[in-house]
Amino acid sequence: MKPSSLSHKVYLELRKKILSNQLVSGMRLKEDEWAQKMDVSRTAVREALTRLLGEDLVEFGKRGGYFIKSMTVEDVKEIREIREILETGALRLVIERISDEEIAELETICNDFTSMVEGGYLGGACEADVKFHETIIELSGNEKLKDIYLHSNIPLFHLKLGQSMTHMDDYELTDKEHREILDSIKKRDFNLAERTLHKHLIRGELTALDIS
Amino acid sequence: MKPSSLSHKVYLELRKKILSNQLVSGMRLKEDEWAQKMDVSRTAVREALTRLLGEDLVEFGKRGGYFIKSMTVEDVKEIREIREILETGALRLVIERISDEEIAELETICNDFTSMVEGGYLGGACEADVKFHETIIELSGNEKLKDIYLHSNIPLFHLKLGQSMTHMDDYELTDKEHREILDSIKKRDFNLAERTLHKHLIRGELTALDIS
């Protein structure tokens, strides 16, 4: 699928709408309807939907038709568990391999987070939050792990959860916990890093469930 | 994509050929060529390729065209790391949740493995090997983890590695290690289970690298 093609345009558009919850879970996506909406042929829409099927963002109904994959309360718990599994696994590799420059990189992200919170840029702070976790995955040096993490749509889910941080307290705690994780990495103390990450993610899950 | 459709037929066929290495890494897949080979229209092939693109089994060339994703030596290492991350994560959950019936299920798989090795059914033994690891993932109770594991094509990679077990010693060691992991689960001893799994996977990686 060429990035310049109409199929790709439709693919990006649908993907964005699904991940930002503009399309309700379980909703049916009719080929011709979207072809008309986006002024392309049904072929292009079909191709986009097929790719999204491969990415597991839409599913195919038993009697035909494409539907937005739905997200239940159970999913929230499962995603938290998977984040913990993947990020803990990454931490173990990171602690073995990380260089001083890379530690500085994580430190910069923590500082960015702090200053954005201070400046009241809460959206930006959420982005820095996502970036902190993505960077840990990245620093594992395992490309496939990175693929799995990104492909599992955890970052977007994460960003969405970010909307649930409404109190300044949440941001300050997040900041503090990130720095604790960073300190454990500096000390090459895997067990401490693991415990701190666990605490951090559990708190995130609870905050998210509070608002839903 | 309806399971009865031609697109689906092509999708399954190409998927099988890719995962069983009948199609060489990096090889280009021309739409019309496969349409003729499988006696369907180019549309069906295109749809199959697009889905495989979503599943990351093929990639799209910078100047167009679909290519089989390639698998390097580095990939072998990365997949071993990911298997360990996912299976260790699953073990932690399994140890918290597993019932006596489920322990018996794992025991049965171990026994199947033993008797197939004794009977000289080495292919069957490999299947039981894959099944042991898949069942641990399954027993975690996390559906998304299962999706990620299956979707990451680790089981097939695993099966392929199975072809590298040529000596009886390998099978006996595998059997013994599976039973050690099972014992740790019975004792609800996560740390022991983790260490045993690590040892098991490392040995598997070395055996695989030996033959390549």
Add this chain to the structure above:
DNA sequence: TGGCTTCATTTTGTATACAAAATTGATGTT
């Protein structure tokens, strides 16, 4: 030779036509 242009050929991108299947809704029956 080595690099450039040009043009024929191959391959892909997109739309559309038509057949097959699913859905809807009206109708009649109990």
Add this chain to the structure above:
DNA sequence: AACATCAATTTTGTATACAAAATGAAGCCA
């Protein structure tokens, strides 16, 4: 009212046509 039946309509599956783009080979010139 509940249900089955069937025709009308919508929606999907598949093939094909044609335009656009990429590829590659032949020839040209320095």
